[in-house]
Amino acid sequence: MTSFDHEFDVVIIGSGAAALATALGAVDEGLSAVMLESSDKWGGNSNKSGGGMWLPNNPLMRRDGAGDSREDALTYLAETAKNEYRATSRERQEAFVDGVDDWVNTCEKHGISFVRAKEYADYYPELPGGKIGRALEIYPISKKKMGPYRKNMAAPAALPVMTDDVWLLTRAFTTVSGFARGVQLVFRTLRGLLTGKGVLAGIGVAFTGSLLNAAVGHGGAKLWMETEMTDLIVEDGKVVGVVANHAGRDLRIGARRGVILGSGGFDGNRAKRKELQGIEGHPSGVLTNMGVPIEAAEKHGAALELMDDAWWGASVISVNPGVEDPSFIVGERAMPYSIIVDDEGHRFANEAESYVDLGHHMLAHKKDGRWWMIAEKRHRRYLRNYLLAPGVKQKLSEQGSYFEADSIEELAEKLDMKPEVLRATVDRFNGFARSGVDGDFGRGNSAYDRYYSDPTVKPNPNLGPLEKPPFDAVEFVIGDLGTKGGVVTDEHARVLREDGSVIEGLYASGNCSASVMGHTYPGPGSTLGPAVVFGLIAARHIAKATKPSSLEKA
């Protein structure tokens, strides 16, 4: 019999969405649980995120009469994520869709309030089963709710914004609805201050902070920081605990009922990414996601899938040399009066398409090229988040990643492109902008493209000619929100071997597991939705499949 330094019913690795969902599930089931977090900051990518969860056929949609169904959700998943991998099996997609109600109801039971992003379209809304308004997020919270943990979050800052604010704020200076949303945001901020709650925290901080409060805040699960899981402890083919390093010392932590990996992907592991994905990556998430738990599970027989893929997206290059912190671009590239070109000056994709599709197109076009978003004067009236931080424009200019010019030809010269090539690209695009039809890449055809657009621009709200100086160019890289390959799990979130057998006692959810979404991103929140649903499914399965034990007294 193995001896342990500590023992819990459930040992959870990480402190992001997947880990917090399992911790909440464990508390809900009356199980003792510990989350082990390698970093000195909790929350991982989930804490830095937009906090949106794609949860089709969810109870809030039913309450609103928004019209969704299990069948539509599964049809849409089969169309988009497809059923090509073990990770994307019909059984797993059914488990995900069927697990949505338990997730929402459990959170509400523990005092968490959701809001529906009613206007946010699925990323392929025109495909069978596609809808608008399937994503949920958690309403902004007072940072005080996080107790002492508010001081060591992964996110550098927290604003009181919500998902549907973002697209409206992008056009705050061109539309009445955008301006009204800016005013609402000011009132939300003031309300927090006047009611003594302080500046409210929204998106990823509201999401993880609420879960942390529910799972840990009332004497429930434990969270041990700076405790890195390095290996699994296996007895007679069953996982019974983990080895974790804390302050230079190896601890053996026993799991009476199960171990769940919620340790994110291998975003910061440059060597592994180069080997498996062909580029070192420009992650917007935390660099402590190194993939150690994925490697440990593989060593003990776990099958892996989708290791060549990530939640890609075009990002403005980082201005912090040595520290990856690129600015992930969602809305600005879809707005009129701008295009994205390669280092020769050619367009290569629909700039307004989903970030994962754009990332795939960048990779397929040129793995090691440079990329530029070219825009003209009128693009400056939109909220350009990537230039908001003080001094960032100056730093981008100094490192040769931002240029301004009075003509397209002058800009091309600054970018080392042939002026006639960029001129021809811009002339062709301007023709599309005037006719309203992007004959090359169909920008603006989908309701998804038009979520970020300017309805005052006619005939196509995503297209606008580049003709008014000054013009500018900002450098893009192939960024990501995390990797999406990892251990293969079944519909109960149990880790599987190559031969399909279950590794008893071992579960996984989130980016350390191969995604149920396959190579795609069906709708807003397609990483956090499955991470929390499968995290909770793991806790429910652990509770049901193993014998009850007494609560941890420690």
Ligand SMILES: Cc1cc2nc3c(=O)[nH]c(=O)nc-3n(C[C@H](O)[C@H](O)[C@H](O)COP(=O)(O)OP(=O)(O)OC[C@H]3O[C@@H](n4cnc5c(N)ncnc54)[C@H](O)[C@@H]3O)c2cc1C
């Ligand atoms: C800026 C940004 C915005 C995003 N917005 C959205 C969004 O709105 N909707 C959406 O669906 N997705 C979004 N994403 C993606 C989403 O945040 C991630 O896919 C998701 O957070 C992954 O959750 P996770 O629980 O798997 O991992 P994470 O949240 O990354 O947590 C993993 C944790 O495990 C820890 N860890 C790693 N290795 C070990 C180890 N060996 N021992 C102990 N701990 C370890 C890490 O330090 C980390 O804290 C966004 C990402 C970013 C960066």
